[in-house]
Amino acid sequence: MKNTISARVADFLQNYPPFNEIKIKELQILAQEVQIIYKLKDELIFTENEKAHDYFYVVHKGAVSLSKTANGDFVDLCDEGDIFGLRPLMANENYKMEAKAYEESIIYAIPIAEFRPFTKNHEGVANFLMESFASNTRNPYSIGKKGKLFQEGQEGPIPQNNDYLDLQTINYSKKLISSTSGTTIKKVATLMTQKKIGAMLILKDKLPIGIITDKDLRNKIATGEFPISAKAKDIMSSPVITYPKKMTLAQAQMAMMKSGISHLCITEDGTPNTEAVGIISKHDIMLELGNNPAVLMKAIKRSNKFKKIKTIRRGIMSLLQGYLRQNIPLTLTSKIISELNDACIKQVIAISLEKMDAPPPVSFSWLAMGSQGRSEQLLHTDQDNALVFEDVSQEELEATQSYFLNLAKKVTQGLQSIGYEYCPADMMASNPDWCMSLSQWKERTLHWITNPGKDEVLLSSIFFDFNISYGNRELVDELTEHIFSITQKYPIFFVHLASGALQNPSPSGFFRSFLVEENGAHKDFFDLKRRALMPLVDGARVLVLSSQVKSINNTAERFEKLAELEPNNAELFLACSYATKALLKFRTKQGLLHNDSGRFIELETLSKEEKVKLKRTFKTIKELQELIKLRFKVANLVG
Amino acid sequence: MINWFKKKRKINYPDFWESYARQFNDKLSQDLNSIRFVVLDTETTGFDYENDRVLSIGALSLKNSTIIVNESFEVFLDQHFYHAKNVEIHGILKDGKQDRITELEALMLFLEFIGNAVLVAHHARFDINMINHALKRHGMPKLKNKVLDTSVLFKKSLIATPLSRTQEAYTLDYLADKFDISTKDRHTALGDAYITAIAFLKILVKLKAQRNFSVKKLLR
Numbered sequence: 085m086k087n088t089i090s091a092r093v094a095d096f097l098q099n100y101p102p103f104n105e106i107k108i109k110e111l112q113i114l115a116q117e118v119q120i121i122y123k124l125k126d127e128l129i130f131t132e133n134e135k136a137h138d139y140f141y142v143v144h145k146g147a148v149s150l151s152k153t154a155n156g157d158f159v160d161l162c163d164e165g166d167i168f169g170l171r172p173l174m175a176n177e178n179y180k181m182e183a184k185a186y187e188e189s190i191i192y193a194i195p196i197a198e199f200r201p202f203t204k205n206h207e208g209v210a211n212f213l214m215e216s217f218a219s220n221t222r223n224p225y226s227i228g229k230k231g232k233l234f235q236e237g238q239e240g241p242i243p244q245n246n247d248y249l250d251l252q253t254i255n256y257s258k259k260l261i262s263s264t265s266g267t268t269i270k271k272v273a274t275l276m277t278q279k280k281i282g283a284m285l286i287l288k289d290k291l292p293i294g295i296i297t298d299k300d301l302r303n304k305i306a307t308g309e310f311p312i313s314a315k316a317k318d319i320m321s322s323p324v325i326t327y328p329k330k331m332t333l334a335q336a337q338m339a340m341m342k343s344g345i346s347h348l349c350i351t352e353d354g355t356p357n358t359e360a361v362g363i364i365s366k367h368d369i370m371l372e373l374g375n376n377p378a379v380l381m382k383a384i385k386r387s388n389k390f391k392k393i394k395t396i397r398r399g400i401m402s403l404l405q406g407y408l409r410q411n412i413p414l415t416l417t418s419k420i421i422s423e424l425n426d427a428c429i430k431q432v433i434a435i436s437l438e439k440m441d442a443p444p445p446v447s448f449s450w451l452a453m454g455s456q457g458r459s460e461q462l463l464h465t466d467q468d469n470a471l472v473f474e475d476v477s478q479e480e481l482e483a484t485q486s487y488f489l490n491l492a493k494k495v496t497q498g499l500q501s502i503g504y505e506y507c508p509a510d511m512m513a514s515n516p517d518w519c520m521s522l523s524q525w526k527e528r529t530l531h532w533i534t535n536p537g538k539d540e541v542l543l544s545s546i547f548f549d550f551n552i553s554y555g556n557r558e559l560v561d562e563l564t565e566h567i568f569s570i571t572q573k574y575p576i577f578f579v580h581l582a583s584g585a586l587q588n589p590s591p592s593g594f595f596r597s598f599l600v601e602e603n604g605a606h607k608d609f610f611d612l613k614r615r616a617l618m619p620l621v622d623g624a625r626v627l628v629l630s631s632q633v634k635s636i637n638n639t640a641e642r643f644e645k646l647a648e649l650e651p652n653n654a655e656l657f658l659a660c661s662y663a664t665k666a667l668l669k670f671r672t673k674q675g676l677l678h679n680d681s682g683r684f685i686e687l688e689t690l691s692k693e694e695k696v697k698l699k700r701t702f703k704t705i706k707e708l709q710e711l712i713k714l715r716f717k718v719a720n721l722v723g
Numbered sequence: 724m725i726n727w728f729k730k731k732r733k734i735n736y737p738d739f740w741e742s743y744a745r746q747f748n749d750k751l752s753q754d755l756n757s758i759r760f761v762v763l764d765t766e767t768t769g770f771d772y773e774n775d776r777v778l779s780i781g782a783l784s785l786k787n788s789t790i791i792v793n794e795s796f797e798v799f800l801d802q803h804f805y806h807a808k809n810v811e812i813h814g815i816l817k818d819g820k821q822d823r824i825t826e827l828e829a830l831m832l833f834l835e836f837i838g839n840a841v842l843v844a845h846h847a848r849f850d851i852n853m854i855n856h857a858l859k860r861h862g863m864p865k866l867k868n869k870v871l872d873t874s875v876l877f878k879k880s881l882i883a884t885p886l887s888r889t890q891e892a893y894t895l896d897y898l899a900d901k902f903d904i905s906t907k908d909r910h911t912a913l914g915d916a917y918i919t920a921i922a923f924l925k926i927l928v929k930l931k932a933q934r935n936f937s938v939k940k941l942l943r
Contacts, residue, residue, distance in 0.1 A: 087797045088913040089783065089790070120790040122924045188928075190921070193789075500903065508881060508929075 090115040093192060096144060100165035102212035106202055114202075119193040120144070123185035125680070129169065132182045136172030139193035143168070146189025150181045161186060161398075170213060172196055173203070187503075260362055262287045265294065265317035269305055272296055272316055280386050282365055283347040286320050292349050292360040294320030299346070328354030329361065336364050377403065377420050384427045388435065393428050394502045400424050404462060405676055414669045415640070422459040426452075426553060428502060433554045436494035444491070445484050448473035449555030450513065457551040458621070458637045460668055463675040463682055467496060467504040468546060471513035472559050475521050488519050511546060522559055526566050533570050536580035545584055545622060548629065551637050568632060578630045582716035585622035586709055588614060609684035612671050616701060620664045623708045626716070640664045653711065660708055663701035670698065739831045740863050746839040747867050753938050755927075760785040760871075761796075761840040762923060764915035765850045768802065772856045776802040777826070780833055780854075781912025784840070785920055796836045797913045798829045827861050830854075837868060841942065845895045845919045847872035869942055873898065873923050880929035898922040 093115040097103040103111060119139065123129065129148065130137060141148070148162045162168045171179055173196050185191075203210045262285045263272050272284050276298075286294035296319060304310050304319040326349045327339060339348055346366045352358035367382065380399050387393050400421065407417045433450055437443075454468035455461040471492055476484045492513035500506055513519045520528065529547070532540040548567065552560045571577055624642040631649055636642050643661035647654040675682025687695070712718065736744070752758050763782035769775035782796040801823035824832075833854070844850045847870050855865045874893050899906045899918050902925050908914025930936055 087792075087795050088781065088908050088911050089795055089917050090792050092908060092914075092917075093792060116793045118792045120792065122788040122790075122921070124928060188925075497903075506901065510881075 087116075089120075090118070093118050093120070097142065097192070100142070100167075102167075102202075102206075102209040105206050105208040105212070110202070114194070114198055117195045117198045119195075121191045121193055123148075123189045123191060125185055125187050126678075127185050129183040129185070129191065130179050132180060133178050135178055136176070137169065137193075138172070138197065139169070139195055140167060140173055140199070141169045141183070142166070142192040142194060144190040144192050146191075147186040148189060148191065149184050149186040151184070152181055167213075173199070173213065260285065260360060262360070263316055264288065265315065265320070267316045269296075269301070269310070269314050269316065269319065270312055273301055273305075280388075281363075282367065283363060284316075285324070285349060285360055285363060286316050286322075287360060290359045292324040292326060292351065292356055294322040295324050295347060295349060296320045297345075297347060324349045324356055326351045326354060326356045326360075327364075336369055340366060340369075377424060380424055381427055384424070384431050387431060390432065390435065390498045390501045393431055397428060397503055400428075401463075401676070404672070408669070408673055408676065414665045418459060418462055418638075418668070421462050425456070425461060429456075429499065429553050432498040432502065433495050436491060436498055439494055440487075440491055442487075444473075445480070445487055446474035446476055447556040447559065448488060449557065449559045450495070450553045451550040451560065452553045453511065453546055453550050456553075457549040458639055459551070460621075460639060462668070462672045463680075466507045467499050468507050468511050469496070469499075469513045469553070470511075470518040470547065470550065471520075472525050472563060473519075473521050474556070474559060475523050481521065484521070485516065485519060489514060489516060492519050522562060525563055529563070529567050530570055533567070533574050533577045536577050538584075541580045541584040545581065545625060548625060549637050564634060568629075568634065571629060572632070575630075578626055579716045579718060581622075581626040581629070582712050583718045585619065585626050585712060586718060588619045588622065608686075610687050611683065612667065612674070612685050613683040616698070616705065617664070617667050617671065619705050619709060620660055620667070623712055624660070624664075626712065630716075640668075656704070656707055656711065659704045663704045666697065667701055670694070736863060739834060743834040743838070744867060749839070751839070751841070751869070751942065755938050756787045758786070758938075759838070759840040760843050760920075760923070761837045761868075762843040762916050762920040763796075763837075763850060764844060764912045764919060765853050766910070766912045767853055770849070772852050775853075776800070777829070777853050777857055778802060779912045780829060781914070781916045782833070782836060783913065783916050783920055784836075785843075785923070788924060790917075790920060795913060795916075796833065798832060799823050800826055800829050802826070826857055830857060830861060830863075837866075840868060842866070842868045842870045843873060843919065843923050844870070845873045845898070845915070845922075846892070871923075871941070873919055873926060876926045876930065877922070880926050880933075895919065895922075 091112060094108060094111040097115065098106070098108055098111055106114070121129075123146075129141060132152065143162050143164050143166050145164060147164075148166075148168060150160045150162065150168060160168075168183055169179070171177065203213060261275065261279050261281060263275065265286055265288060267286075276282070276284050283295055283297040285292055286296065294317065296316060300319050300321065305312060305314070310318055325339075325343055325345065327336070329350055329352070336348060340346060348364040349360055350362040350364060351360050367379075380396055380403065383396050383399075384393060387396065403424075404417065404421050407420075429450075429452070449472055451457070451470045451472065452468070453470055454466075456468065469492075471488055473484060473488050496506065496512050496514045506512065511518055529544070532544045532547075536544075550560070550563075620643075621639045624639045624646070627646055628636065628642045631646065633642070633645055633649070636645055640661045643657045643664065647657035647661070650657070670685075671682040673682070674685055690698070761782050761784055763780065765777050765781075766779045767775050767777050777800055779799045780796065783790055784794040784796075799822065842851070851866060851870055858865065873895075877893050877898060895915060895918060896906065896909070898904075899909075899922065902922050904918050904921050906918065908917065930941065
């Protein structure tokens with residue numbers, strides 16, 4: 085019986101090959117037999133050598149990774165609309181790969197018995213399946229043979245060696261942006277700026293007759309050789325050097341070097357006499373080659389959709405993995421990764437702003453709080469953010485706040501779609517309590533500092549690590565100034581902040597053994613964040629605030645600054661700085677290993693050496709807590 | 724006045740009810756993956772249990788995190804009682820294209836479909852009451868199934884902090900928005916049931932991560 089759900093399944097399927105070859109009426113019938121499966125991150129769909137299922141699969145939401153367990157080789161990452169698990173359709177044998185949800189996913193299972201007739205009646209369907217199937221076994225790395233040819237920056241966790249890359253079929257920009265020979269240079273340049281492209285193809289009857297690149301604009305217009313009123317045909321390079329669609333990376337690179345050009349024009353058959361279908365730029369090649377911060381940064385700035393940023397973030401993760409493997413100093417690693425994450429957030433805000441009906445009524449700034457504010461966020465964690473906007477008159481306050489709430493909702497949604505989970509405690513700018521005018525924020529922080537109850541201290545400890553992600557810096561500076569001036573007037577606040585910092589449970593028990601969680605989903609795991617990192621983070625915060633040190637948010641850097649300010653405690657503070665870095669690195673490695681936030685650690689998986697290293701940091705934590713207890717006379721308060 | 728000797732009179736319910744009721748003799752499994760959930764939603768003529776009527780019931784079967792599309796349930800009821808004002812929301816016209824069945828037929832099919840499954844609905848009390856009133860009109864007792872309410876479960880999945888405003892009621896639209904679920908089929912019974920099902924799965928993940936989660940507690 086056709087129903088609402090099967091109709092929706094059919095609607096989805098018809099957008100993707102090979103289902104797009106099938107009539108919607110027939111798809112609707114097929115859709116009734118589909119199963120919809122919800123998989124959590126890391127849940128298996130099938131394993132290597134598992135007996136074939138009666139279904140093959142389509143990713144509806146999320147992503148699924150295919151890999152060979154034997155050597156841990158990562159074969160492919162299937163995105164929305166991609167099909168996998170085709171083996172039972174082709175051959176009567178067990179699976180040769182493992183399929184695992186790379187993130188939380190919804191998967192459609194298509195029954196093979198019901199589907200088989202389509203492969204017989206539709207040549208297109210059969211061909212597509214054959215190709216997909218073949219590309220997953222014979223030449224697993226050929227992204228070029230995947231269903232969707234072009235997707236900018238599609239990078240899974242990078243396979244171990246890069247040798248094969250040269251032979252990979254290259255992806256090219258298929259959305260061709262072109263002009264005609266009579267177009268004015270001004271218009272060409274405007275269009276190139278709008279579309280953020282470095283080269284414009286000049287077409288005549290769909291055939292490429294010339295190309296204008298950034299370089300041409302510089303060399304021929306900016307020099308005054310041609311007036312700005314010139315036409316495209318005056319400055320275009322002609323004839324165009326053309327290449328066929330199936331090009332490998334190595335071929336494309338060779339072609340660019342040979343002719344000293346930065347863009348290749350792709351035509352239907354590789355000659356200038358057939359329709360132009362796309363352009364390969366140096367940028368595209370760099371992106372394929374992958375993981376270099378500059379390239380990723382450029383890609384982030386170019387992306388105009390949340391979805392694109394999401395794929396780039398996978399590139400960032402594999403970059404991080406590479407850095408950790410090569411043992412590059414964590415200070416540098418976290419700088420680069422934070423910078424990239426920051427750029428992603430900025431871009432999400434920029435995209436969201438464009439989605440708004442009107443520009444912001446007054447200036448604002450977007451604040452990152454918590455670990456992100458401290459630039460300690462290497463892995464995807466929850467989002468903690470806030471928004472402060474310029475003061476407006478009382479009458480306009482409501483409308484202004486509602487504008488920014490609306491914006492914040494778009495941004496937080498965008499952030500979620502690129503991998504930042506919503507804050508479970510709703511500490512986000514989309515919450516009216518975290519989206520306020522400058523004066524309202526001043527009032528709020530004044531209240532926290534002058535009434536330091538348990539909640540207020542907790543909130544201040546989250547908020548006071550704020551850092552600007554986007555917008556007007558002056559607003560943030562003013563707020564910081566305000567906070568420092570009132571904390572000076574109310575020193576009792578520090579005592580409360582210090583006692584808050586001592587609230588974290590201790591990492592080790594009486595016999596210096598690890599204390600693990602006693603119940604919950606993480607029973608018998610060690611809570612690295614709560615028991616080891618937080619005491620350091622909280623300690624650094626109260627010490628730095630009370631020493632009136634501004635604009636250093638990073639915990640390790642805070643300790644370094646403290647060491648500088650207090651030479652007699654320098655040794656301890658430097659040890660704290662070291663411990664922070666070590667723990668952060670540890671957490672990141674664990675997180676990458678398990679594709680989660682790395683917060684909870686399974687002690688049994690640690691080597692002896694790692695355990696010793698961890699324990700060494702505990703000693704430092706204890707000493708730090710002693711110092712805080714003495715300095716702020718916390719005992720009085722607790723007792 | 725004192726009827727010590729009066730035997731409790733056994734009412735003879737129709738066969739379909741008896742065979743439905745028999746399924747509750749067995750104890751429910753405590754393994755989350757082997758429990759069958761039926762996620763449902765009703766569209767009604769209004770919010771008055773006595774005077775309003777069910778216009779359609781949509782339900783789907785969920786087991787081991789899998790929805791089997793052809794095991795879904797979608798019926799449209801023929802109701803004489805009718806408010807025109809609801810048409811705008813549900814798009815169910817009295818003489819719409821869908822094949823309509825009588826209330827009794829719908830209830831028979833529904834009982835057969837749900838069996839002893841755990842029922843899940845958003846603001847479940849309303850849907851269940853609506854169905855119970857329909858059962859009552861046909862001389863039958865209330866549903867015997869365990870019921871879970873996604874709006875309540877969602878609230879439980881949140882971390883309460885001084886500044887997070889827990890609302891009294893979370894709408895299905897709020898959940899769909901939060902969990903990024905398409906609302907294209909909002910306001911069809913089965914469409915809403917689907918949204919509820921996905922939200923339920925996601926909420927379950929959060930609940931399971933909580934310190935004191937147990938299946939027993941969930942189903943209490």
